[in-house]
Each structure stands twice: as structure tokens, then as C-alpha cells.
Amino acid sequence: MVQRSVQTVRDLRRSSRSTLLRRLYFEGRTSRQQLGHATGLSAATVSNVVGELMADGLVEEAGSVDSAGGRPRILLQVKPGIGHLVGVDVGETQVRVGLYDLALTELAACDQPLSDHGHDVGHVVRLILAGLAEVIAAAGVEERSVLGVGIGVPGIVEQAGPAGDGRCVLVHGPTVGWDAVPLGRLLRAGTDLPLHIDNGAKTLGQAEMWFGAGRGASHAVIALFGSGVGACVIANGTPYRGATSSAGEWGHTKVHVGGRLCRCGARGCLEAYVGAEALVERWRADGPGAATSADEKAGLAALLAAAERGDDPVADALLCETAEYLGASIADLINLFNPERIVIGGWAGLLLGPRLLPAIQQSATTHAFGFPRAQTSIELGLLGPDAVTLGAATLPLARFLDSGGVPAEREGSVPSPR
Secondary structure, eight states, X not given: OOOOOOOXXXXXXXXXXXXXXXXXXXXXXXXXXXXXXXXXXXXXXXXXXXXXXXXTTSEEEXXXXXXXXXXXXXXXXXXXXXXXXXXXXXXXXXXXXXXXXXXXXXXXXXXXXXXXXXXXXHHHHHHHHHHHHHHHHHXXXXXXXXXXEEEEESSEEEEOSSTTOGGGEEEEEGGGTEEEEOHHHHHHTTOOSOEEEEEHHHXXXXXXXXXXXXXXXXXXXXXXXXXXXXXXXXXXXXXXXXTTSOTTOGGXXXXXXXXXXXXXXXXXXXXXXXXXXXXXXXXXXXSGXXXXXXXXXXXXXXXXXXXXXXXXXXXXXXXXXXXXXXXXXXXXXXXXXXXXXXXEESHHHHHHHHHHHHXXXXXXXXXXXXXXXXXXXXXXXXXXXXXXHHHHHHHHHXXXXXXXXXXXXXXXXXXXXX
16 A cells, blocks of 8 residues: 655645755855745745744844845845764774864864774774764864764664664674674763764765765766775765665675675675775785885875886786776766766875876776766865765754754764665
């Protein structure tokens, strides 16, 4: 039997609040008349809802503009400083925590190396909570002003219980040894701030789509190229999640059956060939890279420098092969999803991108169908190497906008937006 959706007056009012708040947030200063034209809401609805938003302290007047033959039109904007957002990137080598204002200007940040503890769950939880306290203190803001904490994690994020109960969020991360880790419940013991948990590549995807290289596209793939490899597939402007939210594990598609062992336990994964960890490991094993620093980022920078000097044929061959593999795998994305745009981000993608992008584009052209390839641009991300942290902060921002500015309950976490 088909279930009918019944909207109450409260649902409609919340929807109107969300529509107007989103428009004001993303478009900036706008008049009531422009809001009506842009959203299709009636003048009465716009007037009533804007009045509510102003009474709640979310929206304020911001000057005026002349109108044709009438009174000047008052401009409106989302009120600056009404709240703060926290983003957390649980990366491969560190936990990064950033605190932002509502315009996503970074006010404070801290980087905490995972050190010898690796991804031990208790250790990661302690680092997140310590980082949260540190950035709130460093920015000099009150905890009650924080609208929520977004957390980007490696692996698959499962909502294993009722929507809205973050204590039922489970994280499955084979590459870091996490199996159904109740991260929300563990963090809840140390904070009552609303928690929003999602895959790191998906947080990067949302940030690039809202503020970066994906802006304006309805169909795109945002690729995360760091220690590992992931992707966020955007269809009709919305992240595609699949049946159990595991869509986008691009790094574990196979490029060589029976090939190199991947961190996930399988063989021949894309990540085992082009992930930063794999590249540095291969360089150390096959060439002069054996003498490089054990630090992964320093190792990849040294690999790139050796290739650019032209005195290390192993480094040059590795990067040429990386571009070929990435281009061929991007061709698979083009043939499968027919995106308008493919964006390469992540710290390793942005480090190697200026050198590899032309070769990646050429490889994609060689391996993809000609017609969809001609409609797809392949470009680098615009938000920098810490875009996962910024993207994580968009999770509570999305909840704030979706709710029309209604505060989240401090009991339990809010699920990542779908």
C-alpha cells in the first residue's frame, strides 16, 4: 500500500522558514519582494515568516535599495554572529578540529596527531573532545553558541536506530579497524552538543558543492585523494548514498584483479595504487624514497620534488602511473554517472594536482566514451587541504537551515542530512 505523506500547518511553516533562511544565507542581502519572486511564496507568507525570523534574532535589516516609483525596498540578511559551528576531520594521521562562525570563517583550529595509538577508538574520542574544548576556549565563545559539531570519519556511517538519535550511529571503517563503532554514543559521554556524523568524502563533497568547485553543478563527483581515496556522487544536487549509505567507496573499486594488497584487506583496489600512503610506500620500496621521512605528507612532498627535479626515474614513473590509473578510474565515473563536473580534492590531490591534472584529463579522455567525456570538466577543488574539516562543519549548518533555524535538542545527536 502506498503511504501518503500528510503535511501539517507546522510542517508547512517550518518548510517556509527553511526556504527563506536558505535563500538569505546563500544569496546574501535580499528584499522581501525578491524573496517572493525567487521562492514562489506569497507576499503574505514571506512577510509573516520574515517577521518570525527577525523576532527569533536570525534575520536583520541590512540597508535598502531604491525601487521603481515606490518606497525604497528594505534588504534582509542572516544575522552575523548568531551561532558557531564545529567541524572535525578524523583523518588517517591526525584529528583536526575547527571552529567557525556562521559564514564558515575559521576562528580557531587544532591538529592532534594520532601518534602510536593509531585509530584506537577511545583515543580518537579523547582527541575529539579535547580538541572541541580547545577551539571553544581559543575562540573565546560560549559553548551554548555552538549550533552543533560535525564529524567526518573514514568508512561507512550507518544510522542503526531511529532518525535523530545519534547514539545509534555506527561507523564501519575497515581501513582503520572499526567495526560497528558507536561513535555518537561514546562522544555523548563527554559533550551534550548536537553531533552530526558522516563519511569524510561526503563532507568534502558538500563543502565543494556549496562553496567551492562544484558550485552550480547538479550532477558531479567530488573525489577525495588523501592517504586513502573516496568520492561523493552528486545526483540532481543531492549526495547519492545508496541503500545503506555506503555509496562512494570509489577507492575500493578494482583496477588490477589480484593486484596489490589494500588496507581494506582486498587486492587490486584503486587506493592501493594511488592513495598517498601506497605511493610513498612504493617509492620507499622501489627507489631512493627509502631514505625519506616516515611522515606521510613529507614523504609525498619529497616524492613530488624528486619527480620534478628529474633525477629520480622511479618517482617520475610512479606519478605517471598514478595519473593513468586516476584518469582511467575517472573515466569509469564518467561512463557510470555522466556528471557535469569531477572535482579532485583532498590534501594529496591538491598537492599533486598541478603536476598531474593534464595527464589525468588525457587518460580520462582515452578511456571514457567520447560524448559524455566531452560534457564533463575535470578540475581541482577550491577549498584547500583542510576542506574535510570545513565540510564537517556544514553538517550542523545544513541542519540549522533545514530546520528553519529551530535549535537542535541537546539530547542525542542529529543524523547527517539526507
